[in-house]
Amino acid sequence: MKNNTHHKTIRSFVTIFVIFSSLLLFSAQQTHATPIDPQYIFVRKDGSSCNPSDCSQFWSFNNPDKINQAAIDDVLNKIGTRGNNNNTRKIGIGVLIHYNRHNLNNILASIDKLLPLATENQIPLFIVLDGFQYLNKAPELWNWWDQDQPGYDLKNRSNVEWTCSNGSSCATKTAWRNWASEISLAFPHPNLASPTFIQANKNKLNTMLPKISSWYQSLPQDKKWLLGGISLGLEVNIGGNYYHYSNGINPNAPNPGPGNSQSDQLGYAAIQFLGLEGGITSANLDKVVQNYYTELNKYAYQLGIPRQKIFDHVNSPGFTLPNHIITTPESSLSPYGNPAWSFYNGDAANPQQFDTLHTIFQQQGYIEWGAAEWRAPNTTYSSWYQAFQNNFNFGNTRFINISNWERIRSEPEILKAIKTIANEEPTCWVTKPQINITTDKKSVSFKINPGNNNQKTRLHISSSSEYRENGLLQNIDIVNVPLNPNSTYSKPNLSDGQYYWNIVTTGCTNQRRITAGTFKIASQSLPGDLNGDGSVNIFDYNILVAGFGTKYDIFDYNNLITNYGQ
Structure with a gap:
């Protein structure tokens, strides 16, 4: 009975080996697929x-x-x-x-x-x-004046724009825009800084x-x-083509009005809600x-x-x-x-x-x-x-x-x-490089194969996911180095945690292409997580196969199968 159980386990292992080996081949093909970046x-x-x-x-x-x-x-x-x-x-x-x-x-x-x-x-x-231009289905955000209509709440004055600095006296009720012809809207311009909105x-x-x-x-x-x-x-704008006539009345009614050039100034509500100094x-x-x-x-x-x-x-x-x-x-x-x-x-x-x-x-x-x-x-x-x-x-x-x-x-x-x-082909177009990333316990390695017109490439790694307006990570506190084509850069001795990376490629005089991603460094706490990256996947399986019978046994195999995909 004991031998039969052992033989069944070995047969199961061989079956899983074949399946995982095919997955490994598929994974490798995906890793080296050429990025399409048009x-x-x-x-x-x-x-x-x-x-x-x-x-x-x-x-x-x-x-x-x-x-x-x-x-x-x-x-x-x-x-x-x-x-x-x-x-x-x-x-x-x-x-x-x-x-x-x-x-x-x-x-x-x-x-x-x-x-x-x-x-x-x-x-x-x-x-x-x-969610800015049309608010027909959201009267609960703007109806502050009509108790007989859906969504009424006097507090909604805070969710619409004002024509003065005192929302209790100049909150708007309607708006207009001109998209080829003037359109009268049954709802007001929203207050873009309203937390509720x-x-x-x-x-x-x-x-x-x-x-x-x-x-x-x-x-x-x-x-x-x-x-x-x-x-x-x-x-999305304020004071442009989403305007309000004084007292909410088109001065030319029933004909089209004079347009936004003779409309009220808007923006008072949003500026007040953000606490910005200097007024409009x-x-x-x-x-x-x-x-x-x-x-x-x-x-x-x-x-x-x-x-x-x-x-x-x-x-x-x-x-x-x-x-x-x-x-x-x-x-x-x-x-x-x-x-x-x-x-x-x-x-x-x-x-x-x-x-x-x-x-x-x-x-x-x-x-x-x-x-x-x-x-x-x-x-x-x-x-x-x-x-x-x-x-x-x-x-x-x-x-x-x-x-x-x-x-x-x-x-x-x-x-x-x-x-x-x-x-046609672009006159000059920078495409993303092919990127291979591996983690091993406390280290991470990056290898790139250049794309088209990749003149310079840098690697940024941060412990924070915050970005700047220019598309780069805000706090590049871990790595900021050039990457050479077809060579590997490794960063050892990383602490446990989530990391964020950018690979920044420049070329064609005035183009910059940013590829972004994350990786995790974690101590081995999950059974089957043999490389300590915080998950159990094909990479742990490869380690198991390489060390099976010497470093790892059937119990390690069972842990890996139980937690695979976590």
């Missing part, structure tokens, strides 16, 4: 309208049944390419989800349909989750972001590019938007969205408003997101005209940036093509998000230009 041309789907003659390709995130294959086929067939052969440019789809505008359950079901479609079709996504947005994001994060984490390393980016706001200034308004994005971005980062995938979408750098104090392009800078702006008309034709952007890129070390909402006034193929060139060859451009697909899908000149630019 520029993107996204076409944004209009979530509210379509051409009445053909709505088969319409997507609505308020109706999960509308998220279907037809829209993807429509984009790919009309453009005629997915991108170039070297995977340095990709065609993708932008989606805009106003989660305070529609039924949240419908939105969640729509996301559940969208993500598998992206995987099946190998189509990258730029996802905007916006911020937390309410986090609560809703907590239902959506884990779905996106789980999908992203499940993608193999050579498919991570399917998440092209994410923004947690749409043109552009610098203070920028801090409000930066704080709002930092709150939401850090939350997304903690839920598993990489910092390098997060973008802060604000107004066009060319937007001005006489007699008003408004936010500036610097409002797009935050520790947990890359800058992104809207570009329309002449701004889109050539963003290089803005000295402010040149200054930002130089000061921030040529951080990645995006044109989060883009449409030039062009009509010819050559003018569209030149506009794309002007955008993609300006600093470290990660993407252009064309607004909207429904407006351009029947315009042959821009479709031809999109196909041409997508099939």
Whole structure:
């Protein structure tokens, strides 16, 4: 009986050995997969309208049944390419989800349909989750005046913007915006610094972001590019194109009003809530938007969205408003997101005209940036093509998000230009290196194989996860060294704990690419954790096999099997 039990155990061990050996081979292949790290041309789907003659390709995130294959086929067939052969440019789809505008359950079901479609079709996504522009489904955040309507609470005066420094006398009740034509809104501009407003947005994001994060984490390393980016706001600003007329009355009613140039100054509530000194200034308004994005971005980062995938979408750098104090392009800078702006008309034709952007890129070390909402006034193929060139060859451009697909899908000149630019190679593009990381008890080792145009590479390791506006770790207290191609750098004698790393690669004169990750150093406290890294996995199995019969026995094997995956 004893011998039979022993033989069964050995047979089980051999079976596990074969299975784990195959896993080991698979793991090695994934480790050495070439990173795909492209520029993107996204076409944004209009979530509210379509051409009445053909709505088969319409997507609505308020109706999960509308998220279907037809829209993807429509984009790919009309453009005629997915991108170039070297995977340095990709065609993708932008989606805009106003989660305070529609039924949240419908939105969640729509996301559940969208993500598998992206995987099946190998189509990258730029996802905007916006809780700023539309608040129809959140009266509990702004109804402070009507007891007969849902959400009433006098305390909601703290969640909306004011036109003076005394919220009890000048809290707003409504707002307007002009997107091609003036729109009257049944809700006021939110107070972006209100803890209640911020937390309410986090609560809703907590239902959506884990779905996106789980999908992203499940993608193999050579498919991570399917998440092209994410923004947690749409043109977030104060004092721009989200305005309020005195006394809440359009002076030209029932006709369109004079517009934001004759609207009230906003921002008093947010500046007061943040305790900023100096009153209404552009610098203070920028801090409000930066704080709002930092709150939401850090939350997304903690839920598993990489910092390098997060973008802060604000107004066009060319937007001005006489007699008003408004936010500036610097409002797009935050520790947990890359800058992104809207570009329309002449701004889109050539963003290089803005000295402010040149200054930002130089000061921030040529951080990645995006044109989060883009449409030039062009009509010819050559003018569209030149506009794309002007955008993609300006600093470290990660993407252009064309607004909207429904407006351009029947315009042959821009479709031809999109196909041409997508099939071309960037003039110069830095791609991420291949990275191998191993931990062994109290040490960690990094080895890189360079990507394209990797002129200089540095390794930063920190004991803190905090970031700076330029995308680098804030406190580089463990390691800050150059990495040489195809050589190994090892850091011994590390204390137990969680560590955060950046591999920073520069090239092409004005591009910087940051790859980020974490590793853990832990004393062996988990049975089966033979290398002391705090988990039981394939690396512990390799150690067991190498030392089985001498250093390790069947009891160690049983511990490893019991705790494998922990």
